[in-house]
Amino acid sequence: MQGTRLDTARIRAARRVIDPVFLDTPLYRCEALEPGLGCAVSIKLETANPVRSFKGRGTEVVASALAASGARAVVCASAGNLGQALAWSGRGRGLDVTVVASRFATRAKLDRIRALDARLELVDGDHELARERAAAIARHEGIRLVEDSLDIETCEGAATIGLELADAVPSFDAVLIALGGGALATGVGHVLKALAPRTEVICVQPLGAPALTLSWRERRVITTDSADTIADGVAGRRPIPAVLDDLLLLADDAVLVQETSIIAAMRLLLNDAGLVVEPSAALGIAAILENRPRFAGRHVATIVCGSNVDIPAYRRWTAPAPTGER
């Protein structure tokens, strides 16, 4: 796509350094979901891998380049999925991985980061504070800081999902993409605009963490004072200017959804598709639930981008609704 930081040839090259366990993930039409949604729905499932999210695609690109350069250590801030993926990719290449996270992060994600032999440092604040602390560690120790969505490798890794979506024949009418830092949306968006230009690229963010969506709408960076959503994977407050610039060229729309819709979408995915998903991974279905007429009669794909949940919270979210809904 003209003018973005992304390049399709580089994305194809990125595919070659990613462990195949993260590639060619299931993509299938899920008719059981359709009566509840009123449109044809295909699932791109990014959870059936060693780290249960799409983030391994990007960290494989980062870690392979680092290992090739002789680096020994790397640090990142993470809400949990990037850290887990970087820990996995780094461990396989002999890299010392440090992850900085909020102490309020999803416990299951923190447990997995530790289990993958990474050093985990918790900050008493939110993800933006973790970003600051990770940057300080990188400066102090003279090691590489991986910045999700800013570092082009994270976008290129995520973009390989786009290559797999663009192979679908006929092409999808729309692809729904969770919007957090923006790596997934800009990466996949770039490939779709390049290879399947008739597919609408729709980003979805929670109303409770709307900074990048608001920025996209206003065409300038807008930060928020707080983020309040169960979708921990996309709860940023300070959009990255370069990512916004790309998103302005690649996204056809950016929508905000309510927490109740995210929960309803998680329940639908469990009950009718047999899929455990984390809140961020339910954003696409939530967007359909909030605007069925927009999607009626169309074939929509949604990227189920992660499944790392704390089971007690997940049980609460997906418990039968009081109305008697399943």
Added chain:
Amino acid sequence: MQGTRLDTARIRAARRVIDPVFLDTPLYRCEALEPGLGCAVSIKLETANPVRSFKGRGTEVVASALAASGARAVVCASAGNLGQALAWSGRGRGLDVTVVASRFATRAKLDRIRALDARLELVDGDHELARERAAAIARHEGIRLVEDSLDIETCEGAATIGLELADAVPSFDAVLIALGGGALATGVGHVLKALAPRTEVICVQPLGAPALTLSWRERRVITTDSADTIADGVAGRRPIPAVLDDLLLLADDAVLVQETSIIAAMRLLLNDAGLVVEPSAALGIAAILENRPRFAGRHVATIVCGSNVDIPAYRRWTAPAPTGER
């Protein structure tokens, strides 16, 4: 494998007629399960496809041959997964599909069969009565009867999973396979014996539906008067002699597991792997839970063969254990 009904070249040919949506399914090591199991565990995930079980591999082979022969209709008996898969494969090829099932079958499976435009006939008895009724329909209407595990296409379709498992380097120390009619076990077993002969082929059946396991141990067909298990997908009572003959040549072991172990395995797969599985798909993990010393220090693969559950029952099975276990 010498002397069985299976042939590796035919299995490779079968792969070419199966819709790719059923092939090359995720195969990944799931370290989060390992502390609870005491061995290295890889998951072969057969649930992320339009029918949420491995049965589509076999029905694709059946339906493509039928369509090529000019057939217009087909009938099968099913506990639910075969019927759903045959409905899917038949619909895509213009075949009229009739499925006979027990009226006690898992409701979600019956609902999906209907939703896929198949004619569903329920019998007031168990799966063995459904088999008799399906055979009668086939005779009366002069249409093809698909008999799971007896019809070689169903074994060859399932066997394509074996091709994907045999590609793993290094090879697995053991593969755990749910044992029902025997198509999955003989198909995958054949390929492993041919291509990864050092891998132990272990079949797992519920104690409450042990007919084929008892037959394997006694080396003669043993039927049971009843089957009593939540693992509806493997609840047969009358083993097929030709399938037993193959199994005797291919299985290294056949073990029986308790219902409580199946439930514990389903809970483990949900809590630690984020996977919704039906009881039959938890048999492999149940076998490890019942005999950790046997698998300690080894790398075991288990085929997660289906995820079609009735949600209320699934919620009961996977509710937190009274002991305070997650």
